[in-house]
């Protein structure tokens with residue numbers, strides 16, 4: 497069969513790599529793709545938010561399955577548009593994708609379905625939001641309702657900071673219409689973990705826990721990024737807790753959306769914060785995390801096409817989703833300066849040497865293939881991913897691979913996995 501993957505990051509290279517392992521797949525297309533996906537399949541320069549162009553391409557090339565990497569095309573209705581043409585799409589429809597596309601929608605669904613989450617209020621008027629913030633006092637979290645490329649959340653330590661965030665979103669319109677509505681919620685504290693499940697509208701199959709590293713510098717300091725590394729499993733959420741965590745964070749959402757006649761199909765990603773042992777849901781994503789996807793797919797031990805089709809066809813209860821018992825870790829190599837401004841076009845050396853190491857896979861993110869050379873084209877450039885018998889071994893292996901790769905102005909965190917190692921000690 498022919499599969500089209502939408503997106504261009506490390507997650508999408510990992511998806512292409514995993515799809516290519518399926519004996520059912522004989523051709524992979526990627527829109528727009530990167531230097532890594534170009535080596536697994538064919539890149540086609542269609543942006544990931546151009547729904548009509550993606551649908552036309554899928555029809556023209558007789559694609560059998562479309563896999564959405566990022567959230568934007570799903571929120572824009574990619575699944576709805578494809579299903580009208582009879583083309584299966586892995587990912588939720590636009591209504592269900594609002595779990596990520598609208599924080600107010602998401603919080604209301606959590607509230608109505610009894611999912612533990614921070615108490616919140618939704619505001620459409622700046623004055624009302626400001627009065628509430630003044631009345632409540634800091635700390636508070638201010639969130640732009642719509643998609644804001646990961647920048648729409650401000651954890652405000654003072655009332656002034658909260659007011660500034662509201663002004664930025666609702667008056668200055670820094671995030672355009674994404675900030676017309678805001679959520680103001682109580683601040684929670686604790687360690688975060690990601691918990692993802694394949695969903696078919698009714699049933700779910702859990703993936704093991706994972707943990708992202710959002711801050712750019714070691715020790716979780718500095719500004720937030722898309723994610724500087726990830727590993728799975730996350731010791732903060734051990735296997736014996738999966739079932740009860742899914743009962744509180746995954747099952748109620750599926751039930752709620754099914755009752756609305758809008759069943760959730762695809763990956764449901766719960767972003768959790770543990771206050772002691774109790775997880776609260778901070779947010780839902782409607783897709784694989786990037787970089788969590790890379791270690792998770794290194795561990796997935798079932799044909800991903802079978803799982804995706806079972807999600808789409810509502811028969812996830814009939815298949816077993818197997819996962820390797822090992823630990824996987826992904827270290828992101830970025831360009832110095834990211835998430836601010838950074839140089840591009842650096843030639844990358846050593847990827848093949850790193851890839852040759854046992855149980856190592858280098859996933860491309862911001863790269864392009866030009867005249868046989870791999871050049872950097874983004875802030876997060878590579879996701880060097882390794883599998884080991886435990887976290888210590890996986891970490892050692894991943895950094896051995898990182899040491900084989902060189903490019904000018906390279907930056908990466910040396911402490912990916914350390915929080916987990918501390919917890920295991």
Ligand code: AMP
Pocket residue numbers: 614637639649651681682683684685688767778779
């Ligand atoms: P979200 O997009 O809602 O996950 O928010 C992005 C990040 O902001 C999270 O990963 C947390 O680090 C932080 N955050 C969000 N909501 C809260 C909250 N209620 N309390 C503390 N931190 C939060």
Ligand code: GLY
Pocket residue numbers: 708722723781784785786787788
């Ligand atoms: N790694 C966090 C995310 O993909 O949203």
